[in-house]
Amino acid sequence: MANQFDVVVIGAGPAGYVCAIRAAQLGLKTACIEKWSDDKGKTLLGGTCLNVGCIPSKALLDSSHKFVEAQKDFAIHGIKHEGVEMDVPKMMARKDKIVQTLTTGVGGLFKANGVTLLEGAGKVLAAKQVELTRGDGSVEIIETANVVIATGSRPIDIPPTPVDNDLIVDSTGALEFREVPKRLGVIGAGVIGLELGSVWGRLGSEVVVLEALDQFLPAADQQIAKESMKIIKKQGLDVRLGARVTGSEIREKEVHVTYVDSEGKENSLIFDKLIVAVGRRPYTEGLLAPDSGVNLDERGFIFVDDHCATDVPGVYAVGDVVRGPMLAHKGSEEGVMVAEIIAGQKAQMNYDLVPSVIYIHPEIAWVGKTEEEVKAEGNEYKVGTFPFAASGRALAANDKDGMVKVIADKATDRILGVHVVGPSAADLVQQGVIAMEFAASSEDLALTIFSHPTLSEALHEAVLAVDGHAIHIANRKRR
Amino acid sequence: QEPILSPAARKMADEKGFNPTDIAGTGKGGRVTKEDVMRHADQNPVAS
Numbered sequence: 336m337a338n339q340f341d342v343v344v345i346g347a348g349p350a351g352y353v354c355a356i357r358a359a360q361l362g363l364k365t366a367c368i369e370k371w372s373d374d375k376g377k378t379l380l381g382g383t384c385l386n387v388g389c390i391p392s393k394a395l396l397d398s399s400h401k402f403v404e405a406q407k408d409f410a411i412h413g414i415k416h417e418g419v420e421m422d423v424p425k426m427m428a429r430k431d432k433i434v435q436t437l438t439t440g441v442g443g444l445f446k447a448n449g450v451t452l453l454e455g456a457g458k459v460l461a462a463k464q465v466e467l468t469r470g471d472g473s474v475e476i477i478e479t480a481n482v483v484i485a486t487g488s489r490p491i492d493i494p495p496t497p498v499d500n501d502l503i504v505d506s507t508g509a510l511e512f513r514e515v516p517k518r519l520g521v522i523g524a525g526v527i528g529l530e531l532g533s534v535w536g537r538l539g540s541e542v543v544v545l546e547a548l549d550q551f552l553p554a555a556d557q558q559i560a561k562e563s564m565k566i567i568k569k570q571g572l573d574v575r576l577g578a579r580v581t582g583s584e585i586r587e588k589e590v591h592v593t594y595v596d597s598e599g600k601e602n603s604l605i606f607d608k609l610i611v612a613v614g615r616r617p618y619t620e621g622l623l624a625p626d627s628g629v630n631l632d633e634r635g636f637i638f639v640d641d642h643c644a645t646d647v648p649g650v651y652a653v654g655d656v657v658r659g660p661m662l663a664h665k666g667s668e669e670g671v672m673v674a675e676i677i678a679g680q681k682a683q684m685n686y687d688l689v690p691s692v693i694y695i696h697p698e699i700a701w702v703g704k705t706e707e708e709v710k711a712e713g714n715e716y717k718v719g720t721f722p723f724a725a726s727g728r729a730l731a732a733n734d735k736d737g738m739v740k741v742i743a744d745k746a747t748d749r750i751l752g753v754h755v756v757g758p759s760a761a762d763l764v765q766q767g768v769i770a771m772e773f774a775a776s777s778e779d780l781a782l783t784i785f786s787h788p789t790l791s792e793a794l795h796e797a798v799l800a801v802d803g804h805a806i807h808i809a810n811r812k813r814r
Numbered sequence: 815q816e817p818i819l820s821p822a823a824r825k826m827a828d829e830k831g832f833n834p835t836d837i838a839g840t841g842k843g844g845r846v847t848k849e850d851v852m853r854h855a856d857q858n859p860v861a862s
Contacts (some may be wrong), residue, residue: 680825680829681825681828681829682825683824683825683828685821772820772821773820773821773841773845774818774819774820774845776843779842779843
């Protein structure tokens with residue numbers, strides 16, 4: 336039978352929908368399968384990121400940040416007001432509207448690019464056939480020259496705290512609270528836990544974040560992690576490291592949680608809501624026929640090479656369902672790479688320069704290597720830092736917590752890592768990503784003109800500090 | 815020393831099957847730019 340499609344993408348999250356759009360742009364006859372639908376049976380495009388991840392969490396982070404600013408920071412500017420209240424249902428409605436706009440937008444982009452949307456669950460059979468099971472139970476076999484798996488991830492459950500979607504919720508449930516919980520527990524001090532804890536903490540919850548590891552943000556540069564912890568504590572978020580949750584019990588609409596602290600002592604806490612944010616796992620349920628030929632690795636990810644090719648020629652996998660950081664922009668770029676490879680291009684992806692961002696306020700962001708990683712490699716390096724407290728723009732904005740840190744190779748001066756906690760950290764780090772893509776030395780950035788007054792100047796000063804000639808701070812004596 | 819290629823230069827060199835060490839870089843600090851790869855292609859029509 337002739338192929339119905341050149342490419343069939345399974346999953347319409349950031350990896351899948353971007354792959355489908357790019358493939359269609361390249362002239363490939365493309366279909367995208369999505370099984371997620373709302374309670375009225377309408378298919379939801381955009382995946383985790385748009386529906387229950389990046390976008391809704393950022394909408395709530397921005398609303399809650401404005402509330403804190405109005406409550407605590409307006410007075411310093413001389414702005415007087417009679418008291419500020421948060422209307423939680425209205426905040427949620429705004430978030431839902433944004434999600435709806437964006438997910439509908441993906442459908443519009445599919446139409447504009449000629450991507451065929453197939454509503455239902457996709458299953459990879461042998462010989463690159465895809466079985467589509469629609470909502471009404473009807474089954475259809477689709478012939479295609481290439482398959483791209485982009486089925487994403489799901490929150491991880493842990494036995495001591497089973498999610499009941501009422502008092503104990505995962506990240507999805509934490510984006511749907513209808514009122515501010517008085518006492519909120521969060522398990523996991525990773526990106527998701529910190530962001531959700533921040534949202535509800537800003538609106539008045541007493542938040543305790545329980546983290547099993549002894550180290551805070553182990554993937555981040557530890558100087559930045561330490562600085563971030565200081566700022567977070569000052570803001571009132573109670574982050575407890577080395578706290579291993581051992582059990583939970585629901586009694587009269589309260590969650591009783593027990594945990595063992597780093598000294599081995601048993602503790603217990605009572606919460607009105609508990610968010611389980613310990614991590615995410617790849618989602619492949621019902622995806623692969625036993626003879627599909629596609630293999631998983633030992634952690635349940637679909638096994639792929641550097642070009643996202645699975646063990647079956649013509650079958651690719653991208654995004655959270657494969658190795659690498661579980662980030663929307665990582666998945667999207669993999670989607671673009673795979674579409675271009677299918678179209679015959681020599682596309683490649685630079686996994687060394689995938690930036691990370693935590694959208695609390697101030698933001699935490701980084702790219703490249705941490706000081707710990709560079710040290711472990713045994714290479715000699717130089718470090719330049721600059722605090723936002725010395726930035727005119729940050730002072731004018733009343734947003735002066737945090738710092739920029741740049742690490743460069745001592746011999747070649749090549750920038751190895753850019754790490755920021757502070758206002759617009761993600762955007763500053765992005766400047767570092769661009770510089771590093773062009774293999775910039777710290778001197779390259781030092782010789783570049785940065786507008787004044789801007790937050791970007793903190794990056795400029797940090798690269799100047801790498802060689803000990805920052806202008807706006809006293810430089811450390813060079814050895 | 816390893817030549818430094820811009821992202822677009824890297825992709826084009828790969829597509830044309832060039833060895834990056836053969837391409838003269840004119841960018842900052844000897845970096846190989848996309849234009850350098852195009853020039854190299856013009857001068858080495860056999861390779862493409």
